[in-house]
Amino acid sequence: MxxxxxxxxxxxxxxxxxxxxxxxxxxxxxxxxxxxxxxxxxxxxxxxxxxxxxxxxxxxxxxxxxxxxxxxxxxxxxxxxxxxxxxxxxxxxxxxxxGPSPDALKISSDKMLSRDLASSLGVNIAAGIRVSSAADVKNFANDIGFPIMIKALDGGGGRGIRIVESEGGVEEAFKRCLGESPSKQIFAEKALTGPGWKHIEVQIIGDGTNVNHLWERECSVQRRFQKIVESAPSRLPRAAIQPLLDSSLKIASHLKYRGLGTFEYLVNTQTQDWVFLEINPRVQVEHTITEEICDTDLVRAQLLLFTPNATLASVQLSAQPPLPSSYSIQLRLTAEDPARGFQLSPGPLDSGDLSWPAGRGVRVDTWLTNGPYAHNGVVDGEWEVGTDFDSLLAKVIVRGRTFEEATAKARRALRELNIGGGVKTNLSVLAGVIEHPDWAAGTIDTLWLERNAPGILELGNTASASSGDRRGQSRAKPTESATSSSFAGNGILLQPGTLFNLSLSGLSSSSSATPSTPSSKHSLTLLSISQNAFPSSLSGTLQTSFSPMPLEFSLNQSTSAAVSSGTFEFADLNNAEHIPSPMTGKVVELHPALAVDAGPQQRQVRKGEPLLIVSVMKMENVISAPFDGPVERIGKGVKVGVVLGEGMLICVLGKVVPSRL
Missing domain, CATH: 3.40.50.20 (Rossmann fold)
Structure with missing residues (x-):
């Protein structure tokens, strides 16, 4: 067996x-x-x-x-x-x-080799070249003109890709792509982006001798080249799709392709131009919507093709599949906060935080679930959204007889979906996309989401408010007033007049002779509550023994992952000289001024210089100096390789004092 x-x-x-x-x-x-x-x-x-x-x-x-x-x-x-x-x-x-044979995998997994093969077979490709330095990129751009795209040969999922609009952005983009490439191999190509350019991909399956296709998907709703919403089939005319199907079969046949593969293209709906991009020689994240429109378990077929004497005929996939008579949409739910630049939102979740959509034509693929073999001892009833893997929480897949029916199911499914706790999601963005007139009109291109993000988010938030769903946070029951809502989860009632006794004391250190801070006791009374979505957020007014006057307060849960706060220190957010980390992630590179052994002359940084590079979900993020000045001290525990939490101190950056003549 x-x-x-x-x-x-x-x-x-x-x-x-x-x-x-x-x-x-x-x-x-x-x-x-x-x-x-x-x-x-x-x-x-x-x-x-x-x-x-x-x-x-x-x-x-x-x-x-x-x-x-x-x-x-x-x-x-x-x-x-x-x-x-x-x-x-x-x-x-x-x-x-x-998966494919080693020889086929060597070509299909290398973006330049697969481009070269496509070109040799007469398939259209964009101008491109391997590069080993930023200077190579600049020379290439001088020949073909900006914008250009820098890519890691082994990138994927939006990683290792940067668009560069001018020569000034080449150095930083090259460095970031290099940092996100495991093999440290980079190439550059002419950027084909903007109005009219759609991302279309063809699903291929082969048995090592024969190949076939299972139609195409459109994946133009993207952010930073990470696909967010996909649909199948494309609504482009069949005449525009046929060359892509033919080209995919031609390349796959040459490779004697075995298993599942996705062949990706850019298509310009205004000029009818198209180019081959790359091959993904594996099962694809969005394979689900092809399964829905073709009524085929692709993974089952893939497994069977790697048993003795298996062929496409033996898995009933040798004949040309009929033109799909239905539409399917996949929406990727991610642990990202759109209101904060799509920052990763790590943290714990449990089953009480989750509510998934269901019903005819709705499917949810998620890891936030437990299987039948919990006796393995690997399930503890709680899930942790961390920084080591990508932010995908679930894929919501819907199917309808028409595109409009599928969209209506997607709209209903999103209304039913809820992720509570402190983890923020992109649910409002997903809702905004399918509410937008451009979605219905089919006029979305690969940069559409980034150009229209504020309006899309507003649409999604409006849909959220009108449907009454929770969009990633707990809310009060309809019968409760805004000033008397319950603490979801523990059944504790937070209401005006609640009195708390607060004791504060410093922790003594066995390794230090310095005495701990003397303990002090205070009283705190909630005068009013304007919003109660605890633990996500809590706001209102309070009276304390800290101050003779009432104080307004707003408590918002940080997106910081489970890092040890004792290892680091928090920045004083009221002090402009304290430079905090705006996100949680692994430190992969530090400015020389933050080196422990840096001398006084090396401590100077200039505005805009990268203080440190933080890797979040394998993508590198630059945290730059906000002004010129000397690094007066480095935050506790900050070094390459550590996971730094949001709000923790990177360094104290002194202001430059003008010299007096």
Whole structure:
């Protein structure tokens, strides 16, 4: 009997484990600390030593061999596009890699090699070149003109991609793409963006000899090249889609493609121009909507194609599929706060915080769930949204006979969806997208969301208010007044007149002779409550022994992940010289002025210089100096490799004092 190791996590691991279970295959999952929900869907589960092991070929192969697996399914991301994994399996064992051959994977996983192959077969591509330095990028841009796009050869999911509008932005963009590329290989190409340009992708499946397609998807609703809303099929004319289908089959046939693959294109609806972009040689995040319109379990078919003597005919996919008679939409729910620049919103969630949509034509793929094998001891009833993985919480997939019907189902599903607790989501953005007239008209392009984000968010918030749903936070029951709402979850009533006794004292340190701060006692009374969505937010007025006058207060839960505040120190947000971290993430690079051994002359920084680079979900974010000045001291615990929480002190930056003549 086949036995498959799913070398992935989250909703895609659950998706694969479910299809394997339906086939009667035995299943094995791998998981890490605080990220184990998917493992409860597998008969066996093996804990990895660290998150890095998901990218360690030897570690994954050892787990598969130890658990006597016959197959490894890599899912997407991680090792799914690495030729090293199938090569290691071929050299050391009889374990089958569920994916293209090493030769096909070598070409399809490399954006430049796949572009070269497409061009050799007469398929349109944009002008592009491999680059090894920012100077190479500038020379390329001087030849073809701005804007250009810098890409990591092994980027994906929006990582390792930057648009550059002028020469001044080349250095920083090149550095960021390099930092987000595991292989440190970069190329540049002419940027084809703006009104008219749509992102279309074709679903391919092959058995190593024959290939077929299962139509196309449109993925133009993007932010920073990360897809957010996808639909299938595209509403473009069939005449515009046919060249993409033909080109995909031509390239896949040349590769003798085996398994699932997605071939991506840009199409200009104004000029009818189109270009091939890349191949994703794996199951794709948005494969769900192809499944809906084709009534096909793609993962099941993918697994079966890697059994002896399997062909497209044996999995009933050798014939040309009929033109879809329905439409499907996928909406990606992420742990990001749109009101704060889509900043990651980590934190804990439990089942009481969640309410998922359901009903005919509605499907939810999520890792915020528990499977039938909780006895593995890897499920504790609470999930943690952290900074090690991407921000995807769930995929809401709907299907309708027409595009309008599918949109109506999407609208209804979003009204039913609720994520409580302190984790913020992009739910209002999803609602705003499908409420926008451009969605109905089909006039969305790849930069549409970024150009129209404020209006889309406003539309989504309006839809939220009119439907009465909670949009990511707890709210009072309709019968409760704004000044007397309950504390959701614990049943504690917070109301005006509530008196608290507060004791404050400093913590003594066994390693220091300095005495702790003397304890003090205070009283605090809530005079009024204007908003109670605790623990997400709480505001109103209070009377305390701190002040003779009443004080207005607003308490908002931070988006900071579970980092030890004792290791760091908080910035004084009222002091302009205190530079706080605006987000939670791993420090990957520091300005030389923040080095512990930096001398007085090295402590100077200039406005706009990167103080540190923080990696969040494998994307690098620059935190720049707000003004010129010397670094007077570094925040406690700040160094490369640590996870710095939101609001924690990076450094104290002194103001430059003008010299007097």
């Amino acid at each position: 086949p036995k498959v190791l799913v070398a992935n996590r989250g909703e895609i691991a659950i998706r694969i484990l479910r299809s394997a279970a339906e086939l009667g295959w035995k299943t094995v999952a791998v998981y890490t600390e605080n990220d184990s929900s998917h493992a409860s869907f597998a008969e066996e589960a093996v804990k990895l030593d660290s998150v890095a092991d998901f990218l360690d070929v030897d570690a994954i192969v050892k787990v598969a061999a130890k658990t006597e697996c016959t197959h490894i399914h890599p899912g997407y991301g991680f090792l799914s596009e690495s030729p090293a994994l199938p090569l290691a399996l071929a050299a050391t064992s009889s374990i089958v890699f569920v």
